[in-house]
Amino acid sequence: MNRILIIEDDQSIAELQRDYLEIDGMTVEIETNGQAGLNKALREQFDLILLDIMLPDLNGYEICKKIRESKE
Template identity: 40%
Template sequence: MSEEARILVVDDEERIRRLLKMYLERENFTIEEADNGETALEMALETEYDVILLDLMMPKMDGMQVCEELRKTKATPIVMLTAKGEETNRVHGFEMGADDYIVKPFSPREVVLRVKAILRRASATKFLHTDAKTKDVIVFPHLTIDNDAHRVTVESQEVNLTPKEYELLYFLAKQTDKVLSLIHIS
């Protein structure tokens, strides 16, 4: 974390944005703000942020939609900030691609510490990433296999597979131009 991190704070409540900005700027982070989901999505797609703090309930586009859209093209760490603390909401947030989930009311100091932890993990694994971000996805007319997410969809419906079923499907999908016998599949 030698260079100053750029953080996008997204919340429709100005007082929450101001509070987070104040605490994060004390740690020498560069803060940009958005007050709705549409603006946040535009900003996040145009600018490289190190972390995005994203409110769940916002006008125009909610945080889940923003997170889901961002995950189609970016791996920027996302921390959800929300009053919805039920387990189903937290699980859904993680399924959409959130990296952390903080329930309101929250301690601004805790938010700062969580942001620092995410930045530490990101910088520790930076050497694993290349500039050319390639996704390991196999697409057929009615079948998509996303190996990065271990997700299989058939006609836009997610299919639940056991790990062995997934491995076999992925293996066979990569062998499209080959004829295989049971002897070769071991």
């Protein structure tokens, strides 16, 4: 696992997660908006997506469902 996308609306939580993952040599990108995170996840390849469930615009379940549908 090298490339990770964090979709989290709380910037401080996302940055803390990123810091710990980068210590272990991971490449991490952050999106603080659900729709922007979904768009990035659909356009680019990530090894792991850390997804907040309670996002203001699209909830995490909707994002997960759309990502899974796009991979079928």
